[in-house]
Amino acid sequence: MTQFVVEDLERTLAPFRGDASAILRALHEVQSELGFVPDSALDVIAKTCNVSRAEVYGVFTFYSDFRATPPAACVVKVCVAEACQANGSREVVADLKAQGYDVHTRKAVDGIQVEQAFCLGNCALGPAAFVNGQPIGRATAESLLAAAREVSK
Amino acid sequence: MKVFVPCDSAALSVGADSVARAIEEIATVKGLDVTVVRNGSRGMLWLEPLVEVETSAGRVGYANVSANAVATLIDSGMLEGAQLPASIGIVDNHEWLTRQNRVTFARVGISDPQCITEYESLGGWAGLRKALTMTGEDVVADVTDSGLRGRGGAGFPAGIKWKTVVNATADQKYVCCNADEGDSGTFADRMLMEGDPFTLIEGMTIAGIAVGATRGFIYIRSEYPHAITAMNTAIAKAQEKGFLGDNVDGSGKEFHLDVRVGAGSYVCGEETAMLESLEGKRGTVRPKPPIPALVGLFGKPTIINNVMTLAAVPMIMAQGAAAYQALGHEKSRGTQVFQLAGNIKQGGIVEIDFGITLGDLIDGFGAGTHTGKPIKTVQIGGPLGAYVGTEAWPTPMAYESLAATGAMLGHGGIVVFDDSVNMAAQARFAMEFCAEESCGKCTPCRIGSTRGVEVIDRIVAGDEQSKNLELLEDLCEVMTDGSLCAMGGLTPLPVRSALKLFPADFNIVSGGK
Numbered sequence: 001m002t003q004f005v006v007e008d009l010e011r012t013l014a015p016f017r018g019d020a021s022a023i024l025r026a027l028h029e030v031q032s033e034l035g036f037v038p039d040s041a042l043d044v045i046a047k048t049c050n051v052s053r054a055e056v057y058g059v060f061t062f063y064s065d066f067r068a069t070p071p072a073a074c075v076v077k078v079c080v081a082e083a084c085q086a087n088g089s090r091e092v093v094a095d096l097k098a099q100g101y102d103v104h105t106r107k108a109v110d111g112i113q114v115e116q117a118f119c120l121g122n123c124a125l126g127p128a129a130f131v132n133g134q135p136i137g138r139a140t141a142e143s144l145l146a147a148a149r150e151v152s153k
Numbered sequence: 154m155k156v157f158v159p160c161d162s163a164a165l166s167v168g169a170d171s172v173a174r175a176i177e178e179i180a181t182v183k184g185l186d187v188t189v190v191r192n193g194s195r196g197m198l199w200l201e202p203l204v205e206v207e208t209s210a211g212r213v214g215y216a217n218v219s220a221n222a223v224a225t226l227i228d229s230g231m232l233e234g235a236q237l238p239a240s241i242g243i244v245d246n247h248e249w250l251t252r253q254n255r256v257t258f259a260r261v262g263i264s265d266p267q268c269i270t271e272y273e274s275l276g277g278w279a280g281l282r283k284a285l286t287m288t289g290e291d292v293v294a295d296v297t298d299s300g301l302r303g304r305g306g307a308g309f310p311a312g313i314k315w316k317t318v319v320n321a322t323a324d325q326k327y328v329c330c331n332a333d334e335g336d337s338g339t340f341a342d343r344m345l346m347e348g349d350p351f352t353l354i355e356g357m358t359i360a361g362i363a364v365g366a367t368r369g370f371i372y373i374r375s376e377y378p379h380a381i382t383a384m385n386t387a388i389a390k391a392q393e394k395g396f397l398g399d400n401v402d403g404s405g406k407e408f409h410l411d412v413r414v415g416a417g418s419y420v421c422g423e424e425t426a427m428l429e430s431l432e433g434k435r436g437t438v439r440p441k442p443p444i445p446a447l448v449g450l451f452g453k454p455t456i457i458n459n460v461m462t463l464a465a466v467p468m469i470m471a472q473g474a475a476a477y478q479a480l481g482h483e484k485s486r487g488t489q490v491f492q493l494a495g496n497i498k499q500g501g502i503v504e505i506d507f508g509i510t511l512g513d514l515i516d517g518f519g520a521g522t523h524t525g526k527p528i529k530t531v532q533i534g535g536p537l538g539a540y541v542g543t544e545a546w547p548t549p550m551a552y553e554s555l556a557a558t559g560a561m562l563g564h565g566g567i568v569v570f571d572d573s574v575n576m577a578a579q580a581r582f583a584m585e586f587c588a589e590e591s592c593g594k595c596t597p598c599r600i601g602s603t604r605g606v607e608v609i610d611r612i613v614a615g616d617e618q619s620k621n622l623e624l625l626e627d628l629c630e631v632m633t634d635g636s637l638c639a640m641g642g643l644t645p646l647p648v649r650s651a652l653k654l655f656p657a658d659f660n661i662v663s664g665g666k
Binding site: 020021022023024025026027028049058059062063064065066079081082083084085086087117118119120121122123124125126128133134135136137138 | 162163165166167198199201334335336337338339340343375376377378379380413414415416417418419430431432433434435436437451492493494495496497500501523532536566568569570571574579582586589590592
């Protein structure tokens with residue numbers, strides 16, 4: 001990370017200065033700014049919140065939302081919890097895998113990355129998904145990839 | 154003329170935004186005087202996008218409207234309330250709604266959820282204004298008398314919790330709303346936050362003023378971006394209008410409210426893990442005692458309640474504890490917001506008195522499966538809830554009556570599965586989910602869940618089946634009795650119930666091998 005970005009981040013995180021209870025908020029802030037949390041940002045957060053790097057690292061690795069690497073242009077989150085299983089989400093995940101999009105490896109293909117989620121709160125219209133934050137109900141592999149290609153165009 | 158198109162994210166997921174745009178565009182082209190109002194959802198989710206048109210006879214509904222169909226619908230007289238194939242008649246007269254008793258959800262779907270003046274004209278702030286004329290002890294007594302129990306799952310009497318906090322002496326107390334609605338099959342908290350956010354703000358403010366807490370937090374899961382935006386917007390408006398801040402509605406009393414966002418961890422819905430997360434830490438569970446009512450957020454006395462619990466409070470204050478207490482079944486007082494989910498034909502929100510039977514909810518309201526196949530099982534109360542078969546249909550839906558059958562109400566979510574489901578796969582998933590989401594603090598949950606997946610795999614493969622069945626039972630017992638919280642402690646519930654009801658799915662050979 002360049003010096004410029006570090007200073008930028010320090011400015012963004014200024015409201016959290018000296019606040020040890022702000023680690024999680026600071027991580028959210030960095031990720032919303034950069035799309036991911038670069039390793040060197042952990043040091044900036046530690047310094048800002050006046051905690052050790054280990055504490056920041058512990059929080060960073062506990063929560064599945066945080067990424068250490070940049071996301072693809074389009075991130076598709078497919079719900080794989082019970083209510084969506086009842087509506088065929090296992091099949092959606094398998095269909096996506098057959099087309100090269102694996103929720104476990106999360107490998108990006110043509111700028112599209114597919115991940116699993118446990119419940120998106122749309123349990124009566126499942127399989128539920130988000131395509132770059134846009135909710136999609138009654139999802140199929142086709143409808144998700146069509147929406148994703150639209151976004152990543 | 155007013156046309157209503159829901160802004161609820163379930164409606165958005167099936168195209169409500171593009172429907173709203175199409176109506177506005179066509180109205181502009183035709184020079185029609187149309188105002189599109191983005192209301193919350195009525196909770197009849199299988200009808201979304203449900204467009205409503207205001208007529209002299211009432212609001213006429215049009216179901217499953219797509220953006221492409223808008224032009225034809227308008228040409229056919231939709232804006233005049235014409236009888237068309239898509240119409241469902243006057244929405245308020247729809248049997249699905251008239252059979253319900255909407256108390257907490259009374260305002261959801263009626264109006265623009267972000268219109269604070271409309272909130273007031275629909276009865277909003279009446280509960281807070283009444284509470285401001287009372288002592289904290291009297292407010293707490295009313296909540297106790299109403300019989301309100303925690304809607305997050307445990308069903309603990311809200312009044313007792315509040316009384317503990319009001320009696321505690323501290324320089325700072327907190328009110329924390331648990332909006333980490335992670336159970337699959339539940340979405341009532343989300344729909345209330347998106348569809349009537351001021352009710353939650355009002356309920357939390359009453360709680361804060363009653364127990365002397367000047368600060369509140371709503372902990373919302375990151376999977377709910379629309380709810381986060383809705384709550385932040387509504388809080389800003391409530392501050393601007395003086396319902397939050399240093400001088401709540403001119404009373405001289407103080408209450409400040411902020412949203413905090415989770416980061417994809419299911420266990421943070423457990424109240425002590427949520428407190429850790431609110432303090433910015435890893436979401437690991439704290440041992441109890443001490444209870445959070447005495448040693449909670451930042452070590453201070455803290456009320457922790459679910460969205461549904463806090464959202465019931467304004468009505469209890471406005472209409473009196475007796476009105477709420479009059480509803481319900483045995484020790485479960487008031488209404489429950491049930492959520493019909495999964496493979497169900499008519500899914501959505503059913504708010505009704507406790508005591509309705511499971512069968513009535515699923516067949517009466519739900520109308521069977523979405524796929525049209527027979528129902529094999531339903532899971533009640535989220536991923537940690539039991540699977541039950543149709544023999545459970547006569548069970549009254551209430552805390553004690555469900556517990557007596559070995560199930561639990563949880564947050565009121567009901568997930569329906571048709572006969573294509575394999576219950577060994579569901580049992581395996583319960584363990585897998587526990588392994589994925591365990592906070593790691595206690596051994597039965599952290600390691601037991603992984604061993605559970607392996608043991609179930611061996612049973613299904615027919616590998617030393619009787620020994621492995623015994624091992625699974627032993628493991629379930631250890632997890633139930635030895636886990637620090639419900640994550641590990643209740644994971645055996647879906648596993649054992651699936652095995653008991655559907656042994657054939659586990660390839661169980663009678664007598665073992």
